Amino acid sequence: MNHLPILPILLPSLTGTLMLLPPLSKSLKARRWITCTVLIMLMVIVAVLFLSAHRQTITYALGGWQPPFGIVLVVDRFSALLLAVTAILAFCAGIYSADQEDRQSSLFHPLLLFQVMGINGAFLTGDLFNLFVFFEMLLIASYALLIHGGGSEKTKAGFHYVTLNLIGSALFLVALGTLYGTMGTLNMADMSAKVGFLLPEDQVLAKTGGLLLLLVFSLKSALLPLHFWLPKTYAAASASVVALFAVMTKVGVYSICRVFGGIFGSNAGALANIATPWIWPLAIATVALGSIGIFAATSLRLLTANMVIVSVGTLLITFVIEGGQSLLFGFYYLLHSTVVTGALFLIADQIGKQRGAAMDRFVTARPVTRATLLGGVFLIASIAAVGLPPLSGFIGKVLILHSASRFAEQVWVWPALLASSLMAMIAFSRAGSRFFWNVSAQKPVSGPKMRFAQIAAIFILLSTVALMTVFADAILAYSQGAVGDLRQNATIIERHHETDRGHVHGVQES
Amino acid sequence: MELVFALCVGVTTSCGVYLCLRGTTFTVVIGITLLSYAVNLFLFASGRLHLNAAPILGISQHIADPLPQALVLTAIVIGFGMTAFLVVLAMRTHADWGSDHVDGKPKAIEEVIQQENRQP
Numbered sequence: 001m002n003h004l005p006i007l008p009i010l011l012p013s014l015t016g017t018l019m020l021l022p023p024l025s026k027s028l029k030a031r032r033w034i035t036c037t038v039l040i041m042l043m044v045i046v047a048v049l050f051l052s053a054h055r056q057t058i059t060y061a062l063g064g065w066q067p068p069f070g071i072v073l074v075v076d077r078f079s080a081l082l083l084a085v086t087a088i089l090a091f092c093a094g095i096y097s098a099d100q101e102d103r104q105s106s107l108f109h110p111l112l113l114f115q116v117m118g119i120n121g122a123f124l125t126g127d128l129f130n131l132f133v134f135f136e137m138l139l140i141a142s143y144a145l146l147i148h149g150g151g152s153e154k155t156k157a158g159f160h161y162v163t164l165n166l167i168g169s170a171l172f173l174v175a176l177g178t179l180y181g182t183m184g185t186l187n188m189a190d191m192s193a194k195v196g197f198l199l200p201e202d203q204v205l206a207k208t209g210g211l212l213l214l215l216v217f218s219l220k221s222a223l224l225p226l227h228f229w230l231p232k233t234y235a236a237a238s239a240s241v242v243a244l245f246a247v248m249t250k251v252g253v254y255s256i257c258r259v260f261g262g263i264f265g266s267n268a269g270a271l272a273n274i275a276t277p278w279i280w281p282l283a284i285a286t287v288a289l290g291s292i293g294i295f296a297a298t299s300l301r302l303l304t305a306n307m308v309i310v311s312v313g314t315l316l317i318t319f320v321i322e323g324g325q326s327l328l329f330g331f332y333y334l335l336h337s338t339v340v341t342g343a344l345f346l347i348a349d350q351i352g353k354q355r356g357a358a359m360d361r362f363v364t365a366r367p368v369t370r371a372t373l374l375g376g377v378f379l380i381a382s383i384a385a386v387g388l389p390p391l392s393g394f395i396g397k398v399l400i401l402h403s404a405s406r407f408a409e410q411v412w413v414w415p416a417l418l419a420s421s422l423m424a425m426i427a428f429s430r431a432g433s434r435f436f437w438n439v440s441a442q443k444p445v446s447g448p449k450m451r452f453a454q455i456a457a458i459f460i461l462l463s464t465v466a467l468m469t470v471f472a473d474a475i476l477a478y479s480q481g482a483v484g485d486l487r488q489n490a491t492i493i494e495r496h497h498e499t500d501r502g503h504v505h506g507v508q509e510s
Numbered sequence: 511m512e513l514v515f516a517l518c519v520g521v522t523t524s525c526g527v528y529l530c531l532r533g534t535t536f537t538v539v540i541g542i543t544l545l546s547y548a549v550n551l552f553l554f555a556s557g558r559l560h561l562n563a564a565p566i567l568g569i570s571q572h573i574a575d576p577l578p579q580a581l582v583l584t585a586i587v588i589g590f591g592m593t594a595f596l597v598v599l600a601m602r603t604h605a606d607w608g609s610d611h612v613d614g615k616p617k618a619i620e621e622v623i624q625q626e627n628r629q630p
Contacts, residue, residue: 129581129584133584133588136588136592140591140592140595143595143599144595147599147602151606152606152607152614155599155602155603155606155607156603156606156607156613156614158599159535159596159599159600159603159612160612162592162595162596162599163530163538163542163596163612166542166545166546166592166593166596167530167542167545169588169589169592170542170545170546170548170549173549173550173552173553173585174549174552174553176553176556176581177549177552177553177555177556177578177581178556180556180557180577180578180581181555181556181557181558
């Protein structure tokens, strides 16, 4: 059996645990290098998985216990896409933290790796209860990372974040209990095979459970009425942490796609597409409210946090347009928006450090020391984030707008997306002119230097955006396959049984 | 038995929700604890309620579903860890802000109210 699928979980978890123990917990340098190596290894592993998932969906039965009774990890093209973006973002967050967050305590690197383990696990698992477990893993690491470094603002934001997520977890368990009670399984592929054959009296219960899951995932992905925690939390956390958090809302979006595109998808009989009537208005309202938030933001961090909210709304719009036919453009936009918001959070931190007490707030303050470099990366990142040509944001947005071909959809989608882009453009140009042109006559702060690793992290993220623009066609083809994998995950179990049987026969013959 | 069980889950949940909506961190922590108790009971019931049934084949005539019990065990462990973290965080908030109000500093609000009362 090929053990590659378990490595994105095992590798960070083992190294994270080792780093808690004496020889490594004493030496900052060793921890730094090991984290860096592990994150590079993770990128290689994910690249291999990415390519092999393109040929065939990989299932990995933990401990050899067969699905649907055992727990499986599933690497299809959808999870491989998200694993890839997580690996890139985690690497950049890891090298950005050098000499900054990682000096504050010896626990930073282990926590970062535990968080990566949780995110990878959530993307890999093919079992709904296991998804809950990995959610808790990534959350408990994120709680600790959020308040890492201390400070009263962080503890307050942390308390709200933790409380909200604990209540979310309670609802998650209620939903799982309801679904297990009706379907008798929590394996996602098995559920999507069984959901069409539910008795009418069980259908109501299953629908309740499904919509409770929607509530939970909306909380994680910051969909409209449940998004209030996000801006404050993201503004309070430190830079490399929040860059990694850029992928956290996407875990919620991923789960919505998995559950409501896979289990309660179009093959679910009476329960097909139960989430669509809810997601439509909420996604559009999320885009609208996020755009207002972009306008109202007082600092670049808050602005980027609101960009995260807008991107979540946009992604979920693609989930429902045309009955989900345009989801592949959504996946492309998902990769783009995650990387760009991650880069913007890092740039905001760089700008903030050079402006003294003004931080990254939109006020007139002293000029930054390396205005050309910072201004350049800020310009590129904001062009990509707003969705101006020639970068990937433009491609993504045009494709999404183009996919809304029916008039009834255009009426809602076009104004929402176009107005949000316009508002983002105004907000970003205002921010840029404040930071780089409308400056006071004071001398720049001489203290903080820009470290090579930090600039490198920003450049890696921005060049990923550039690569995504150049290879848009290939990524779209891959996303098309990912949508296909998402829709037909009921076949996974059968295929797994087949390959397994073949394997057993092979052993007996030899 | 089903009625008593359902009532237990319902009452515990409503108490938990009520306490979570209070303004001090201590009651919120207690509320979340109650909520997680209720959720664990609920999860346990998702395998149906049985009397005199073991979750192992061949021990008793009726067989209970072992999976919800395993799920509850996992959920209890996770909930326990999370509650412990929340307690520590609540104490940290108390130390940082000098009060256990969930929004940080109600003292300042009290002072504002007192000032407003003094002015007229």
